[in-house]
Amino acid sequence: xxxxxxxxxxxxxxxxxxxxxxxxxxxxxxxxxxxxxxxxxxxxxxxxxxxxxxxxxxxxxxxxxxxxxxxxxxxxxxxxxxxxxxxxxxxxxxxxxxxxxxxxxxxxx
Amino acid sequence: xxxxxxxxxxxxxxxxxxxxxxxxxxxxxxxxxxxxxxxxxxxxxxxxxxxxxxxxxxxxxxxxxxxxxxxxxxxxxxxxxxxxxxxxxxxxxxxxxxxxxxxxxxxxxxxxxxxx
Numbered sequence: 522x523x524x525x526x527x528x529x530x531x532x533x534x535x536x537x538x539x540x541x542x543x544x545x546x547x548x549x550x551x552x553x554x555x556x557x558x559x560x561x562x563x564x565x566x567x568x569x570x571x572x573x574x575x576x577x578x579x580x581x582x583x584x585x586x587x588x589x590x591x592x593x594x595x596x597x598x599x600x601x602x603x604x605x606x607x608x609x610x611x612x613x614x615x616x617x618x619x620x621x622x623x624x625x626x627x628x629x630x
Numbered sequence: 631x632x633x634x635x636x637x638x639x640x641x642x643x644x645x646x647x648x649x650x651x652x653x654x655x656x657x658x659x660x661x662x663x664x665x666x667x668x669x670x671x672x673x674x675x676x677x678x679x680x681x682x683x684x685x686x687x688x689x690x691x692x693x694x695x696x697x698x699x700x701x702x703x704x705x706x707x708x709x710x711x712x713x714x715x716x717x718x719x720x721x722x723x724x725x726x727x728x729x730x731x732x733x734x735x736x737x738x739x740x741x742x743x744x745x746x
Contacts, residue, residue, distance in 0.1 A: 535712060538709060541701065544701070545702060545737065548698060552745045557675070558671050558675025558679045558682065586658040589658060593651065616662060622669045623665045623666075626670075627668060
């Protein structure tokens with residue numbers, strides 16, 4: 522892993538640490554039988570705060586996870602650095618698109 | 631490689647690094663599915679509701695408990711790495727790594743108690 526990727530990996534980790542803490546707290550709070558889509562939408566719909574929170578979370582997670590996947594592929598498989606990097610970029614873009622779609626559906630529509 | 635080359639793999643800190651990597655990999659595999667399912671809330675959430683009813687099955691609840699453990703252990707393991715890399719060295723890293731696993735197990739247990 523080069524220095525640029527190392528710095529992005531650590532910076533996104535630092536950004537996500539408080540976000541994950543909040544996420545775990547929300548998971549525990551809503552964890553019960555019979556959770557409905559209406560319950561989720563009533564919390565998130567039209568909320569600028571949740572849109573900002575999830576937007577930052579998705580962006581950071583997409584970068585962080587794609588760098589991690591790149592490292593695993595490069596170190597644990599026969600793929601070379603170049604192929605691992607190519608796959609990781611595709612993976613990160615797919616995560617970002619899927620995450621952005623989820624935010625639009627949960628918060629903005 | 632000789633058996634001696636694998637000896638370090640019994641170390642708590644080697645296991646902690648391994649758990650951090652595997653938990654990150656499993657979370658990365660789960661994330662696209664997670665985002666896709668949340669995107670099903672379109673059309674007033676009917677498709678998401680159908681999926682949420684599916685997740686009420688005990689086996690799925692246990693799997694979700696596993697994901698809560700993975701997320702917590704990856705968070706705590708990552709915080710330990712950030713602290714090691716950015717602050718002065720502190721002794722007791724093996725105890726901290728063990729504590730991270732224990733706290734993660736407790737959080738996952740609390741999730742399961744609430745979910746059931």
